[in-house]
Amino acid sequence: MNPSPSGAVPTWLLQRLEAAGGAVPFRTYMEWVLHDPLHGAYGAGRLHIGPAGDFATAPSLGPDFAALLAPQLADWLTPLAAAGPGPLALVETGPGEGHLALQLAEALAAGWPELAERLELVLVEPNAGMAARQRQLLADCPLPCRWVSFAALAAAPVRGVMLAHEVLDALAVERITWDGALWRQQVVALHEDPAAGLSLRLEPGEPLEPAAAAQLEALGLLPPSPQRPPGWCSELHPGLAPWLEAAAMALAAGQLLVIDYALEAWRYYAPQRSGGTLMAYRGQQASDDPLADPGTWDLTSHLCIESVNAAAASGGWELLGQARQGEALLALGLAERLHGLQQGSASELATLLARREALLRLVDPRALGEFRWLAYGRAVPLEPPRFSREPGLSATG
Ligand SMILES: C[S@@+](CC[C@H](N)C(=O)[O-])C[C@H]1O[C@@H](n2cnc3c(N)ncnc32)[C@H](O)[C@@H]1O
Numbered sequence: 001m002n003p004s005p006s007g008a009v010p011t012w013l014l015q016r017l018e019a020a021g022g023a024v025p026f027r028t029y030m031e032w033v034l035h036d037p038l039h040g041a042y043g044a045g046r047l048h049i050g051p052a053g054d055f056a057t058a059p060s061l062g063p064d065f066a067a068l069l070a071p072q073l074a075d076w077l078t079p080l081a082a083a084g085p086g087p088l089a090l091v092e093t094g095p096g097e098g099h100l101a102l103q104l105a106e107a108l109a110a111g112w113p114e115l116a117e118r119l120e121l122v123l124v125e126p127n128a129g130m131a132a133r134q135r136q137l138l139a140d141c142p143l144p145c146r147w148v149s150f151a152a153l154a155a156a157p158v159r160g161v162m163l164a165h166e167v168l169d170a171l172a173v174e175r176i177t178w179d180g181a182l183w184r185q186q187v188v189a190l191h192e193d194p195a196a197g198l199s200l201r202l203e204p205g206e207p208l209e210p211a212a213a214a215q216l217e218a219l220g221l222l223p224p225s226p227q228r229p230p231g232w233c234s235e236l237h238p239g240l241a242p243w244l245e246a247a248a249m250a251l252a253a254g255q256l257l258v259i260d261y262a263l264e265a266w267r268y269y270a271p272q273r274s275g276g277t278l279m280a281y282r283g284q285q286a287s288d289d290p291l292a293d294p295g296t297w298d299l300t301s302h303l304c305i306e307s308v309n310a311a312a313a314s315g316g317w318e319l320l321g322q323a324r325q326g327e328a329l330l331a332l333g334l335a336e337r338l339h340g341l342q343q344g345s346a347s348e349l350a351t352l353l354a355r356r357e358a359l360l361r362l363v364d365p366r367a368l369g370e371f372r373w374l375a376y377g378r379a380v381p382l383e384p385p386r387f388s389r390e391p392g393l394s395a396t397g
Helices: 011-019 026-035 064-082 099-111 113-117 128-140 150-155 210-219 240-250 305-315 325-331 334-340 346-363
Strands: 023-025 088-093 119-124 145-147 158-165 174-178 183-193 197-207 233-236 251-260 279-282 285-287 298-300 318-324 372-378
Touching (some): 023 197, 026 298, 064 113, 064 158, 099 113, 113 119, 128 145, 158 240, 305 372, 334 346
Parallel strands (some): 088 119, 088 158, 119 145
Antiparallel strands (some): 279 285
């Protein structure tokens, strides 16, 4: 593939790349620039989520997303509560600013007070910079809150519901590139130009182990060689299996709801998607250059639905159902909620209009409506969720 030039290299990154011999796999670079505690965009708490921040997520648009989701969580938590005494947990992984956690705690406390009395909010956030802001937002949360790692939860697993909203797309991806004959691991390399100085480049690195390359082809995820021009590049998600396994160890019984931008393998790895799905976001701007100003942009890539399902199954999760976000929210009452916004006093007009716009954005296929909801269970009956009546419904088409 063509090497991509980029801008200045910060000293910390220069030192690490030099110590690594001048290049590291893209996955290592992504891990550093997102999650390094001092220099990473999330690790240092540099990214701000919301319409006035770096990028908006559904809960950052207002409380309606959580209000629609709450009955589904209550559906899942009620039988767990009936099954025996003891605390229940609403686990949010990667809570960002803490919007969703707070809004769900408020919705559950208001709508299901008996359930809420047994409920604690458990936050799994590896990045200290983000956790600090979550603590501030959740200072007056109506549920007891604690921040804990998957490793600590594995020692004392909880029963309840776990959420992963726009989290798995923040796991570092492996980028692979086809050079016309071989699959190679893409690397981020230092490049010295006498005129322009030092810069970062994306370059094809070592060939993938033959066994790994054969496995890729056997999975049928990748387009056959003749359809793939040299330089064709995409992502694999090696972080999914360990994450889903750790999540399973944290939950003795309950459901996991993954919500993220995800594509079927045939779409993800389509020949014409020759540059993969990796994007960078900062200050409400989108960019396809992952090397610019390292540690100040969010880097994210879509998920492949089959890869998530396979990693979940190997981690001990059973698929309960899946749907597009637009369909899921309509099944949970979005149309009725929109209708309800027609009634209100003149003084509420601006708020009602903003909420209406946010709700429409949640289901608009060009905005957040194409997000996928993937529900899994552990030690619970295999019942389809309220938002997807057919078990394991394949979200194709
Ligand atoms: C895009 S933000 C999503 C925030 C929030 N869920 C929302 O929708 O507004 C990603 C969040 O996941 C966190 N994160 C990154 N890697 C993680 C991991 N391995 N496990 C849990 N959370 C992680 C980030 O620090 C950040 O809080």
